[in-house]
Amino acid sequence: MPELPEVETVRRGLQPAMEGARLVRLELRRADLRFALPSGLPAALEGRTITAIGRRAKYLTMHFDDGVVLISHLGMSGSYRIEDGAEAAMPGAFHHGRSKLSAHDHIVFHLTGPDGETRRVVYNDPRRFGFVDLDRADTLADNRHLKGLGLEPTGNALDGTRLAAMLAGKATPLKAALLDQRLIAGLGNIYVCEALWRARLSPRRKAGTLVTRAGLPTPRCHALADAVRAVIADAIAAGGSSLRDYVHADGSLGYFQHSFAAYGQEGEPCRHEGCAGTIGRIVQSGRSTFYCPTCQR
Secondary structure (H helix, E strand, C coil), X not given: CCCHHHHHHHHHHHHHHHCCCEEEEEEECCCECCCECCCCHHHHHCCCEEEEEEEECCXXXXXXXXXXXXXXXXXXXXXXXXXXXXXXXXXXXXXXXXXXXXXXXXXXXXEECCCCCXXXXXXXXXXXXXXXXXXXXXXXXXXXXXXXXCECCCCCCCCHHHHHHHHCCCCCEHXXXXXXXXCECCCXXXXXXXXXXXXXXXXXXXXXXXXXXXXXXXXHHHHHXXXXXXXXXXXXXXXXXXXXXXXXXXXXXXXXXXXCCCCCCCCCECCCCCCCCECEEEEECCEEEEECCCCCC
């Protein structure tokens, strides 16, 4: 499933094509994705101008000039493709490939830009695990998909003190706590593995051990908060660098996967200086976890 940096990369790619454009026609090629498409979807959006393309955790939000918001989740295999004249571009820096087969094109946005140019933005999803929903800007925080999401791991909001408050008293494995979307929104398997490696923390460690009895963050807690922010920022930056040439991108791989130090590196030497360990793989809650048993404690 695309994680926060991939969704943010998609958002940045869609911005120049969609913001300020008028949605002339919304073409629905099927009645459902993971869930049934919202009733009256074309009527709610056609003729309106898109004012902003936003993101909350792993959700894209398309804001229209009358206050209506289209929420989009990419699921396992969803992607957007921009068709501008003869050019076709797929914004995104996905670790796993994305389809361009027209048989999997399910929603088509027919747009007219502020300059009068026409273009299409196509939602493609072979496995149809993605979905869309309708809401309004003034009730968006209470939407069933967005309500209860935790802190965004971008910017400076996530620090050791905030992280300590989330982890205090938790006996769950540290990796499971970081994947809890009610605590930190948008973190997924790949970047949790990378952040734990950077902070030299075992994914098996009890989450509460990073907090003192007085509820204060330990140095390891501060290090983990820094690592989470850094790995997300680095991944977004890598996606952004691929976006600069996104017209020619095939949508399969971005650049950050070349920097993986833990994820998918089973059997490879640990990259930490002075560590003679080897990256191993375990399964936690049905997901593969990659880490160095030697230096991650």
